[in-house]
Each structure stands twice: as structure tokens, then as C-alpha cells.
Amino acid sequence: MSYKNFPMVPRVVFGRGSFNQLSEILDPKRLSINAPFIFLVDDVFKADGNLTSRIPLAYDDKIIYVSAKEEPKTDQVDSIVKDIILSTKERPSGIIGIGGGTLLDLAKAVSIMLTNEGEAKDYQGWDLVKNPAIYHVGIPTISGTGAEVSRTTVLTGPEKKLGINSDFTPFDQVVLDSELLQGVDKNQWFYTGMDCYIHCIESLNGTYLNAFSQSYGDIALSLCKEVFLKNNLSQIEADEKLMMASWHGGMSIAYSQVGVAHAMSYGLSYLLGTKHGIGNCIVFNHLEEFYPEGVKLFKQMKELHGIALPQGICANLTDADFDTMIDISLDLKPLWENALGKNWQKIITRSKLKALYKKM
Ligand code: NAD
Numbered sequence: 103m104s105y106k107n108f109p110m111v112p113r114v115v116f117g118r119g120s121f122n123q124l125s126e127i128l129d130p131k132r133l134s135i136n137a138p139f140i141f142l143v144d145d146v147f148k149a150d151g152n153l154t155s156r157i158p159l160a161y162d163d164k165i166i167y168v169s170a171k172e173e174p175k176t177d178q179v180d181s182i183v184k185d186i187i188l189s190t191k192e193r194p195s196g197i198i199g200i201g202g203g204t205l206l207d208l209a210k211a212v213s214i215m216l217t218n219e220g221e222a223k224d225y226q227g228w229d230l231v232k233n234p235a236i237y238h239v240g241i242p243t244i245s246g247t248g249a250e251v252s253r254t255t256v257l258t259g260p261e262k263k264l265g266i267n268s269d270f271t272p273f274d275q276v277v278l279d280s281e282l283l284q285g286v287d288k289n290q291w292f293y294t295g296m297d298c299y300i301h302c303i304e305s306l307n308g309t310y311l312n313a314f315s316q317s318y319g320d321i322a323l324s325l326c327k328e329v330f331l332k333n334n335l336s337q338i339e340a341d342e343k344l345m346m347a348s349w350h351g352g353m354s355i356a357y358s359q360v361g362v363a364h365a366m367s368y369g370l371s372y373l374l375g376t377k378h379g380i381g382n383c384i385v386f387n388h389l390e391e392f393y394p395e396g397v398k399l400f401k402q403m404k405e406l407h408g409i410a411l412p413q414g415i416c417a418n419l420t421d422a423d424f425d426t427m428i429d430i431s432l433d434l435k436p437l438w439e440n441a442l443g444k445n446w447q448k449i450i451t452r453s454k455l456k457a458l459y460k461k462m
């Protein structure tokens with residue numbers, strides 16, 4: 103048995119208003135006046151002077167606004183990398199991603215592709231990256247995905263939706279400032295927050311579970327319960343707790359795996375473009391058979407916050423469409439093995455998956 107030697111984020115700042123320290127964090131990392139910092143910022147902040155005016159730009163530093171309407175694609179990463187190479191005098195000093203999982207993943211992928219040849223799609227998989235990425239910083243503005251701590255950047259490519267999983271993927275620095283979470287829409291808050299809850303349930307009920315994952319998973323789950331089932335927290339407390347739940351949920355799956363909801367939601371995302379958080383919710387809602395307690399609690403939380411999930415998203419799909427989703431889903435072998443054990447192929451058949459998708 104060989105155990106994973108897992109890289110962790112080496113530096114993190116936590117605290118309201120800590121975003122204001124960005125300049126003192128970045129200054130020592132500047133390689134030269136010709137090597138700029140590139141800020142990849144969710145374009146939802148474009149009109150938010152309060153945030154953008156506090157981005158510490160100097161010399162040739164620049165902000166690239168990116169829409170998070172769609173999840174990151176490999177060719178989008180390639181095109182950002184090309185723009186950066188063409189518009190900078192020297193290789194950048196660093197990439198700073200400001201936004202949700204979409205922007206965090208883009209920042210990770212761009213920082214890798216600035217030092218590795220070829221196209222982003224060539225690196226989708228496990229441990230294919232050869233050279234260390236350039237310095238990269240993650241600043242989440244919505245909580246739940248765990249992308250701020252994870253060893254992956256999930257990208258949709260021409261053939262598959264799969265992460266670039268590597269030791270060079272995790273951020274060198276993360277800034278956790280709960281003030282940045284203001285303005286998140288209620289439904290989106292729930293969907294992304296539930297991504298964290300589902301990470302916990304899938305990790306804690308998986309066959310890969312171990313004391314490392316369980317310790318993080320237990321904490322994340324109890325924080326999720328405080329945030330989503332109680333109403334005695336102030337907004338600030340709730341934001342800070344969800345921020346830490348996301349962190350611990352990400353750490354929990356780092357050393358185990360996710361499960362059925364993620365495997366199926368990747369199929370929805372690939373075929374229909376359904377985003378990660380909402381896709382996981384749509385799937386998880388139908389997984390009583392696999393996660394009875396977890397789904398019961400999920401339904402309570404949904405009720406409590408008045409969240410109505412979309413229905414019938416698979417109603418008009420063809421057999422070929424179902425096949426595509428099933429192929430994408432079944433390809434995620436470690437997720438199924440974690441969820442159902444070594445004999446997972448006997449438990450989850452194509453017809454079973456089709457019947458489940460048809461309910462959604
Ligand atoms: P997101 O980044 O897609 O953002 C969701 C929406 O919230 C967007 O419309 C965005 O503009 C908006 N938003 C974000 N912050 C806001 C703020 N402060 N105020 C107002 N609006 C704000 O959401 P997400 O759920 O965090 O990320 C999903 C992505 O994360 C997917 O691409 C998924 O594949 C990826 N993901 C990655 C990992 C990983 O480990 N790398 C894990 C899980 C999910």
C-alpha cells in the first residue's frame with residue numbers, strides 16, 4: 103500500500119477585511135517590474151468599485167474580468183494563457199483568482215498552463231503536469247466548493263469534464279475574507295453551500311473513509327448543520343462558518359473521494375451545462391437509496407430556506423443523450439468505488455442510472 107503524499111495550501115489569511123492586506127502579501131512575490139500580477143476576477147464585480155478599487159495594481163499588473171455564467175473550459179484556459187503571454191513583457195509574477203469555484207479553478211489552470219507546454223486538455227487527469235505552476239492566490243467570494251484547498255481544477259474539455267489533479271494545482275496562498283461573500287444570491291448561496299454538504303455526506307459514507315478524512319468531514323458537516331438548520335446565527339457568523347465548512351469539506355474529500363451525486367452531476371454538466379452546485383442538488387434530491395439520512399436532512403434544509411429545484415431537466419432527452427451522460431458518469435470510477443465499494447459495477451448498471459436521470 104502506498105499512501106498519497108498530499109500537498110496543502112501553505113499560507114492562509116482568515117478575517118473580515120483581510121482583502122486589504124493583499125498588497126503586503128503580493129509585494130514580496132513580485133519578480134520584477136516587467137513581471138505583472140494578473141487578477142482574474144468574476145465579472146459580477148466589474149461594477150463593484152468597493153472591491154475593484156482595493157485590488158492593488160502596480161506597474162503592468164492587470165485585471166481580466168471573466169464571466170462565471172459557464173463553468174471553465176480547457177479552450178478558455180488556453181485563450182487566457184495566450185492573451186497573457188502576448189500582452190506581458192515577462193512571465194507574470196502571479197495569478198490571483200477572485201470569485202467562486204469557477205474563477206478559482208481558472209486561476210489554478212492558467213497558472214499551470216503558463217509553465218507547461220501544450221493545451222489544458224492534455225493535462226486533464228491525474229499527475230500529468232510536469233512543471234511547477236507560477237505563484238497563484240485564491241480569494242473565494244462564495245463558499246462551498248472547497249476549490250480553495252483542493253488539488254484539482256475542474257475543466258470541461260472537448261472529450262471530458264475532468265480535473266487537472268496535480269501537486270502543482272493547490273494555491274500558494276488563500277485569503278479568506280467573509281466580507282467578500284456579501285451580495286451572493288440566496289439560491290446560489292444554497293447551491294454552492296450544498297456542494298460542501300454533499301462533499302461531507304459522500305466522504306463520510308464512502309468506502310475510502312479514513313480518520314484523516316473523517317476528522318475534516320465531521321467538522322464540515324457540523325458547521326453545515328449550524329449554518330443551514332439553525333437560524334440563531336448572525337449573517338457574519340453564518341458566512342464565516344460556511345467559509346470554514348467549505349475548507350474542511352475540501353480537505354475531507356482530498357484524502358477520500360466524492361460519490362454518487364458528483365458522478366451523476368458531471369453527466370448533467372457535460373450534456374446540459376448544468377452548473378456544479380445546482381446539478382449536485384438536483385441529483386442528490388433523488389439519492390435516498392444511497393444516502394438515506396443525508397437526503398432527509400437535505401430536504402429539510404431545502405424546505406427551511408424555501409428553495410425550489412428545477413424539475414424535468416431530463417424530460418426531453420433522447421436515448422443518445424442519456425447514453426452520453428451515463429458514459430461520462432460511469433467513467434468516474436474512483437467516485438463509484440468510493441460510494442459503493444469494489445463491486446460497484448454490479449450495483450450501478452446503465453439502466454439503473456437511466457432510471458435515476460429520468461426522475462430529474
Ligand atoms: P461560481 O464560481 O460558478 O459562481 C456562481 C455564481 O455566483 C456566479 O454567477 C458568480 O458570478 C456569482 N458570485 C460569486 N461570488 C459572488 C458574490 N460575492 N456576489 C455576487 N455573486 C457572486 O460558483 P461555485 O459554486 O463556487 O463554483 C462552481 C465551480 O467550481 C464549478 O465550475 C465546479 O466544477 C468547480 N468546483 C471545483 C472544485 C475543485 O476542487 N476545484 C470543487 C467543486 C466545484
Ligand code: ZN
Pocket residue numbers: 247297298301364378382
Ligand atoms: Zn463538489
